[in-house]
Amino acid sequence: MSTANRFVADHVAGLPRSGIRDFFAIVSQMKDAISLGIGEPDFVTPWHIREAAIYALEQGKTSYTDNRGLIKLRRALSTYVEENFGMSYSPDTEILVTVGVSEAIDIALRAVINPGDKVLYHEPCYVSYHPSVTLTHGQAIGVPTSAEDNFALDVDKVIAAWEPGVKVLMLNFPTNPTGGVTDRAKLERLAKFAVEKDLLILSDEVYAELTYDGQHTSIASLPGMRDRVIFLHGFSKAWAMTGFRIGFACGAPELIEAMMKVHQYSMMCAPILSQEAATEAVTNGAESVARMKEQYHRRRDFVARRFNEIGLKCHAPEGTFYAFPSIQSTGLKSMDFCKGLLDAEKVAVVPGTAFGPSGEGFFRASFSNSYEQLITATDAIERYVGGLG
Amino acid sequence: MNPVLKLLLEGEPLSTEQMGQVLGMSETEVAMELEKLKDQGTLLGWRPILNPALDDDENVRAVIEVKISPEREGGFDRLAERISKFDRVESCYLMSGAYDLLLVIRAENLKRIAQFVFEKLATLEGVNATATHFMLKAYKEQGYFIARAAADEDKPAVSP
Ligand SMILES: Cc1ncc(COP(=O)(O)O)c(C=O)c1O
Numbered sequence: 402m403s404t405a406n407r408f409v410a411d412h413v414a415g416l417p418r419s420g421i422r423d424f425f426a427i428v429s430q431m432k433d434a435i436s437l438g439i440g441e442p443d444f445v446t447p448w449h450i451r452e453a454a455i456y457a458l459e460q461g462k463t464s465y466t467d468n469r470g471l472i473k474l475r476r477a478l479s480t481y482v483e484e485n486f487g488m489s490y491s492p493d494t495e496i497l498v499t500v501g502v503s504e505a506i507d508i509a510l511r512a513v514i515n516p517g518d519k520v521l522y523h524e525p526c527y528v529s530y531h532p533s534v535t536l537t538h539g540q541a542i543g544v545p546t547s548a549e550d551n552f553a554l555d556v557d558k559v560i561a562a563w564e565p566g567v568k569v570l571m572l573n574f575p576t577n578p579t580g581g582v583t584d585r586a587k588l589e590r591l592a593k594f595a596v597e598k599d600l601l602i603l604s605d606e607v608y609a610e611l612t613y614d615g616q617h618t619s620i621a622s623l624p625g626m627r628d629r630v631i632f633l634h635g636f637s638k639a640w641a642m643t644g645f646r647i648g649f650a651c652g653a654p655e656l657i658e659a660m661m662k663v664h665q666y667s668m669m670c671a672p673i674l675s676q677e678a679a680t681e682a683v684t685n686g687a688e689s690v691a692r693m694k695e696q697y698h699r700r701r702d703f704v705a706r707r708f709n710e711i712g713l714k715c716h717a718p719e720g721t722f723y724a725f726p727s728i729q730s731t732g733l734k735s736m737d738f739c740k741g742l743l744d745a746e747k748v749a750v751v752p753g754t755a756f757g758p759s760g761e762g763f764f765r766a767s768f769s770n771s772y773e774q775l776i777t778a779t780d781a782i783e784r785y786v787g788g789l790g
Numbered sequence: 791m792n793p794v795l796k797l798l799l800e801g802e803p804l805s806t807e808q809m810g811q812v813l814g815m816s817e818t819e820v821a822m823e824l825e826k827l828k829d830q831g832t833l834l835g836w837r838p839i840l841n842p843a844l845d846d847d848e849n850v851r852a853v854i855e856v857k858i859s860p861e862r863e864g865g866f867d868r869l870a871e872r873i874s875k876f877d878r879v880e881s882c883y884l885m886s887g888a889y890d891l892l893l894v895i896r897a898e899n900l901k902r903i904a905q906f907v908f909e910k911l912a913t914l915e916g917v918n919a920t921a922t923h924f925m926l927k928a929y930k931e932q933g934y935f936i937a938r939a940a941a942d943e944d945k946p947a948v949s950p
Binding site: 425434440528702703749751772775 | 796812947948950
């Protein structure tokens, strides 16, 4: 037994490793598996954005930047957020450029959580939410969402989950992994609840542009909400820029200043080349985003329809590039279904339980894939499900 | 835009059956849509896009700039259409600028192209001048890169 374990901090040792990582390891060993398990775009970053990064490199832009990020990027973000989300933030004091939404979540939590503070979040959700709270010595409280409700947040459940000591509510719409969105009326009720309980909201809207039916609404744009919401967004998804690791946070000056302190001492600044690329993306990227979105949209319609035909009940995800079909008809546990599918048909999908306990009975299939792969994979899933009977 | 056409333009080679699957239409419905697109003259035809460097026939390609005299009736159309009729002419466009027509032509070898120019093209009544440019190397063909991208070994097969 390795004794170096004694050096690992208790709260880190306590983080779940879960079977998911092992499952991922099996998938990556398998050479010719078709993977619908990828949580990123299958497009490469549009060339005009890559080219901006190359140009910046040629120009010798290799320095640190202002801790908050390049001023031209913050100005462009301010305009973009105002035009597309309806909130107005000052580039000087209310916008912070981060290393992806991942860092933004981390530093937002570190900036506001005192040990023992409680954080409400809805699940199934992105894998990092719960551990990020644990790492700040906060206590994460999951609120389940369900397929009956198309994975929109049930406000009554949020209210019921509240307990003394809750300080933060984390939201993610459209949601990874369910593709759920939440309409304005529900957001208004959530906003009212947040005011009543004096909660701070962290709103991760990294999939906002990839909303297929109807208009995306940010809770930060509702009257009176601006100063109790930290709006988190990034370039990974809609602009296909995962590897650039670039995102940003907007909020009240005091909150951004607090996040800035954590950011300044831990990260210093986001990489300048990624900031240059992001400036191009946010200024001139609308056409590229629209083109990719249109393709996701068509793939979504296909995939959701196919899962329903196969007998795996699946709501058409209103956003993201994930479908979250139910496997309850098969009677299998998510992990067993996914392992079985991988063994039998060499198709990888992610067990719903990777995203929280209420993901049991579902799997996540990413439709950020070619039609041919999607057709082959859904046909294989059909065979597999048929063979279970 | 017609959904069948949109899907075609995305460029992924799919059978009519697969297109039907993607679009939630029957194979017959897709075939009918395609027929309609042809009838309307929107969809002119189907060709594979080949890598010119790997073309076994060692075909030579050239673009030819052609100056022609417009006619009182019909302008450039009659002559342009006449020139277009030669099999070797793959494309023919009326251009603004220093010349009138731009032809893309293909032949088995250089001599054939030269022959086409001085026997067929330059001798036509109304053709005043030609300038032939041979293509040396292709870098991108109708939206496809010739250089193959390296396989993406580092992208994880599953990610959260
Ligand atoms: C909901 C959600 N938030 C944040 C992230 C991380 O994004 P970034 O690449 O900007 O760190 C992801 C990535 O999968 C995500 O799905």
